[in-house]
Amino acid sequence: MKCVRCLHDTARLLTKAPDGSGAWEMYACSRCNFTWRNTEEDEVIKPELRDKKFQFTQEPEDLQILVPIAPLKKK
Amino acid sequence: MFRDLREFLAKLEENGQLVRIKDSIYPEPTIREICRAAVDVPNGPAVIMNNIKGMKGMQIAMNVHGSWANIALMMGLDKDTPVKDQFFNFLEAWDRYPGEIKNIDSDKAPCHEVIVKDNINLFEHIPLFRINKWDAACFFSKSCIVSKDPYDKDNFDTQNVGTYRLQIIGKDQICIQALAFHDIARHVTHAEEQNEPLPVAIALGNDPVLTFMASTPINYDQSEYKYAAAINGIPMEITKALNSDLDVPANAEFVIEGEILPRVRVPEGPFGEFPGSYSGMRLQSVIQVKSISYRKNPIFENLFMGRPWTEIDYLMGLNTSAPLYNQLKESMPEVHAVNAMYQHGLTTIISTKNRFGGYAKSVAFRLSSTPHGISYCKNIILVDEDVDPFNLEQVMWSLSCRVRAEKDVLVIQNTPGMPLDPTSYPAGMGNKFIIDATEPTDPDGLLRDTRLIESPDSKDFEKVIADLQKAAQKA
Numbered sequence: 001m002k003c004v005r006c007l008h009d010t011a012r013l014l015t016k017a018p019d020g021s022g023a024w025e026m027y028a029c030s031r032c033n034f035t036w037r038n039t040e041e042d043e044v045i046k047p048e049l050r051d052k053k054f055q056f057t058q059e060p061e062d063l064q065i066l067v068p069i070a071p072l073k074k075k
Numbered sequence: 076m077f078r079d080l081r082e083f084l085a086k087l088e089e090n091g092q093l094v095r096i097k098d099s100i101y102p103e104p105t106i107r108e109i110c111r112a113a114v115d116v117p118n119g120p121a122v123i124m125n126n127i128k129g130m131k132g133m134q135i136a137m138n139v140h141g142s143w144a145n146i147a148l149m150m151g152l153d154k155d156t157p158v159k160d161q162f163f164n165f166l167e168a169w170d171r172y173p174g175e176i177k178n179i180d181s182d183k184a185p186c187h188e189v190i191v192k193d194n195i196n197l198f199e200h201i202p203l204f205r206i207n208k209w210d211a212a213c214f215f216s217k218s219c220i221v222s223k224d225p226y227d228k229d230n231f232d233t234q235n236v237g238t239y240r241l242q243i244i245g246k247d248q249i250c251i252q253a254l255a256f257h258d259i260a261r262h263v264t265h266a267e268e269q270n271e272p273l274p275v276a277i278a279l280g281n282d283p284v285l286t287f288m289a290s291t292p293i294n295y296d297q298s299e300y301k302y303a304a305a306i307n308g309i310p311m312e313i314t315k316a317l318n319s320d321l322d323v324p325a326n327a328e329f330v331i332e333g334e335i336l337p338r339v340r341v342p343e344g345p346f347g348e349f350p351g352s353y354s355g356m357r358l359q360s361v362i363q364v365k366s367i368s369y370r371k372n373p374i375f376e377n378l379f380m381g382r383p384w385t386e387i388d389y390l391m392g393l394n395t396s397a398p399l400y401n402q403l404k405e406s407m408p409e410v411h412a413v414n415a416m417y418q419h420g421l422t423t424i425i426s427t428k429n430r431f432g433g434y435a436k437s438v439a440f441r442l443s444s445t446p447h448g449i450s451y452c453k454n455i456i457l458v459d460e461d462v463d464p465f466n467l468e469q470v471m472w473s474l475s476c477r478v479r480a481e482k483d484v485l486v487i488q489n490t491p492g493m494p495l496d497p498t499s500y501p502a503g504m505g506n507k508f509i510i511d512a513t514e515p516t517d518p519d520g521l522l523r524d525t526r527l528i529e530s531p532d533s534k535d536f537e538k539v540i541a542d543l544q545k546a547a548q549k550a
Contacts, residue, residue, distance in 0.1 A: 005211075015198040015246060017129025024101075024129045026198065028212075032356075033244040033342050035212040037205075039128070040103045044208060054209045056356065060342045065358045067253050067260045069338050070268040 003029035004036060004047045006056040032056045076151050076284075076307050079185070079326035080376060083149065083283045084121065084136065090154050092145055093121045101128050102204035110137045110379030114386055118144040118154070123374070133202040136376045140283060141386035146393065149283045151308070155541075158392075158465040162412060165306070165393050166400065172297070174304025176231075177312045184314035184325040186278070190368045192317075196246040200367055201279075201329065201375050203243055207347030211356070214346055215241040217378035219278040219289040219299075220251070221321045222262045222335075225271060234322060235259055236299035238289045241277065242343050247364040249277070250343040251335065252357070254494070256450075258295055263335055263360060272334035274319035275362055280328025280376040282307065291394035292447050300324075318365050328373040333364040349391070350418050351382040352497045383418060392416035395447070399423070402445045407438055414464035420447060421496055422454040424464040429457075432519030436485065439509045443490070450491040454508045473512035482519075483511040 003011040010031035017023040028035040034056070036045045043049045077083040087093040096109055106124065113122045119142040125134040140146060144154035147161055150168070181187055191200065203213035218241060223234045235258040242250040253260040259275075266273035281289075284307040288299045300322070304311035314325040318332045340358035348354045380387045392415075399420065400413040409428035417423070423442065429435040435457040442448040442455055458464055458473040478484065485507070492498075492505025499505045515521055 015196055018133075018196075018199040019129055019131035021129055021131065028245060031342075033211060033242065033250065035244070037103060039101050040205065041208070044103070044205075051209065054345065054353075056342075058356075060358070063342055063356055063358045065340055067255055067263055067360070069340070070264045072270055073268045 001027065002047075003032060003034055004045055004050065005029065005034040005054070006032040007047060008032075031060060076309060077149070077282045078309065078312065079282050080136070080139070080280045080328060080374060083139070084123070084374075086148055087121050087139070087145060090144070090148055091120070092118070092142070092148060092154065093123065096122060096124045097126055099126045099128060100124065102130070102202070104208065106135065106137070106204050107206060107208075107379060107381070111381055111385075113138040114141045114379070114381075114384065118142045121145065127202055127204075130202040134372075134374050135202050135204075136280070136374050137379055138386050139376060140287070140390040142389060146389055149287065150306075159412065159463050162393055162396060162400075162414075162465065165397055168306040168308075169302075169397055169401070171305040171308075173301035174307070175310040176300055176304065177310035179312050179314045179325040181315050181317070185370045186314065186323065186325055186327045186330045187317070187368045188370050190317065190366060192366045195364050195367060197243055197249075197331070197364065197367065198246065200369065200373075204377075206377070206379055207353070207381065209353055210346050211242060211342075211344055213243045215243070215249075215277065215279065215377065216380060217279075217286060217376055219281050219285055219324065219327075220259065221276040221278065221316075221323055222259050222273060223321060224262050225265045225269065225273065228320065230296075231322070232296050232298045232301070234298065234300075235262065236285070236289050238286070240346055241362075242346070244341070244361070247333075249331075249333070249362040249364065250341060250359050251275075251362055252343055252346075252359050261295075266335065267337045270337050272337055272363075274316070274321055274332070274334050276316045276319070276321045276323045277331040277333075277362075278324045278327035278329070279331070280374050281324050282326065285311070285324055286376075287390065287394055290391055292398055317368065327370075328376065329367065329369040331364055332366045332368075333362040336361050336363055347380055348495050349380055349383075349387050350421070350496055354495055388416065388418070391419055395420050399442065399445060399447060399452075403438065403441055407441055409434070409460070410438060411460040412464050415452065416465075418496075419493075420451040421493065422456070423448070423452045424456045424458060424470055426458045426460050426462050426464045427513065428460045429513035429516045432516055434516070435511045435513040436509060439507070439511070443507055450493045450503075450505075452507075453490075453492065453496070453505050455510070457509070457511045457513050459513045470512070474510065477512045477514055477522075478510060479515075482515075485509040485511075
C-alpha cells in the first residue's frame with residue numbers, strides 16, 4: 001500500500017489493536033519509516049491533506065548521517 | 076527515597092500531584108491534548124491514563140516530572156520549595172557521589188516478572204502513541220538506554236545510561252538518535268569499526284532520579300547509577316540483562332533488550348524536540364529487539380514535549396544548571412548560582428560577585444568554554460550575587476536598572492552552536508549574546524551615586540505568613 005508521507009508503494013499493515021477489539025490498525029512504511037494509525041486526524045493520515053513541509057520527497061540515501069560509520073579496523 | 080516509579084507515583088498521589096483520566100480516549104490526538112493541559116495548570120500533576128481504545132488493560136503515566144512541585148517531591152522536599160532552594164539542595168546531594176549499588180538476582184528482579192523472547196511485537200505489550208502531530212512515528216521520549224564501551228566492557232563506570240529519542244519503526248525494530256557528542260555515539264563507533272553489533276537495553280518507567288540522571292551531562296567515566304543512588308539516598312538496584320552483560324535497573328517497568336546493527340543507517344524523524352520545534356530527518360542507527368520483559372501490570376511512562384514549558388524543561392532544568400555551576404565554581408568561586416533552565420541552557424543566567432570591573436563578563440567567557448556551554452549557552456545574562464537568578468522578576472530588575480547598553484551588551488559572532496536550535500545556521504554554528512547586568516565595580520565607571528533600598532530581615536516571617544496563608548486557604 002501507499003505510504004501517506006513518501007507516497008511510495010512501500011507501506012504495509014504493521015499491527016492491530018492488541019486487545020482484539022478492532023479499535024484501530026497501524027501501518028508502516030519500510031522506505032521512510034513513517035507509521036500511522038487509521039484513527040488519527042485526517043490531516044495526518046490523508047496525503048492530500050498533509051502539510052507539504054512534512055512530506056518526504058527526497059531519496060533516503062541523500063539524508064544526512066549524524067554519526068558517521070567509522071572505517072573498519074583491520075583485525 | 077524511591078525504589079521505583081510506583082513508589083514515586085504513590086508519593087505524588089499523596090500530595091495531590093497525580094490525577095487519573097478514566098474516560099475512554101483515542102491515543103491520538105487526545106493523549107497530547109491531556110499532556111499539554113497537565114503541564115499548563117499551575118503545579119501541574121502527573122497523569123495516568125488507563126482506558127485507551129484498543130489498549131485494554133494497559134496504562135500510561137505522563138508528566139511525572141512536569142512541575143516544580145513534582146521535582147521537589149522527587150528530592151524529598153516540600154512541594155512548595157522555591158526553585159533556588161531546590162537548586163542548592165540538589166548540589167548537596169550531588170556531592171554525595173558515588174552512591175551504593177545493589178545487585179539483584181536476575182530471576183528475582185521485578186523487571187523480569189514477564190519475559191517475551193519469541194514473536195516480538197512491541198505494540199502488543201506497550202501502549203504506544205504519536206506524541207506530536209508531525210512526529211514520524213511513535214517514540215520513546217523518556218527511556219534510560221544502557222550500553223557499554225566494547226573496548227572497556229568490564230568498566231562499570233563507563234557503562235552509559237542515557238536518554239536518547241527512540242523511534243519505533245517496526246514490531247521489533249527501533250531507530251535511535253545519537254548525536255556525535257553523545258556518549259553512546261562513542262560506543263557505536265567502537266562496535267562499528269569491528270563490524271560487531273552493540274548490545275543495548277532500554278529501561279522504561281524508572282525511579283524518578285535515574286530518569287533525571289540519564290539526562291544529566293556528567294563526565295564519560297562517571298556512573299549514572301552511582302549518581303542516582305547518591306541523589307536518591309538509597310542503593311541503586313540493578314540486575315543482569317537477559318541477553319548480554321549489561322546492568323539494567325531491576326525495578327524498571329519495562330526492559331527492552333537488543334543490539335544496534337553495525338554499519339546500518341535508516342531514515343529517522345522528524346520529532347518535536349526540546350526547543351519547541353521539529354527536528355529534521357536524518358539517517359540513524361537501528362536496534363534489533365531480542366526480548367521484552369516487564370513487571371506485572373506495567374506502567375508505560377513517556378514524555379510530552381511541546382512548545383516550552385513542558386515536562387522536559389522541568390526534567391532538565393536543575394540537572395543542566397548543577398554541572399555548569401560546579402565547573403564555573405572550580406575556577407571562579409565568586410559565582411553564586413546558575414540558572415540554565417531555558418532550553419538546556421540556550422539562555423543561562425548566572426549570579427556572581429563582580430569582583431572587579433569587567434569580571435562578570437569573564438564569567439560569561441568561562442561559561443562559553445565549558446563542555447556544555449561551548450555549544451548550548453548562547454544567551455548569557457550576568458546578575459549580582461544578591462539577585463536570585465531563578466527569580467525572573469529580580470533578573471528583569473537588574474536588566475532594567477543595571478545595564479548600560481553601550482558597555483554591557485556584547486555579541487560574539489560565529490561561535491559553536493547547538494544543531495537543534497532553530498536559529499543555529501549553518502546547523503552547529505551560532506553567536507554568543509552577553510548581557511552584563513551586574514553593578515559596575517572599580518575601575519569601571521560606577522553608576523550615579525545610587526542607594527539601594529535595604530531588604531528588612533524577613534526570613535522568620537516567611538514561614539509565619541506561609542502557614543497563615545495555608546490555614547486561610549483551608550478555612
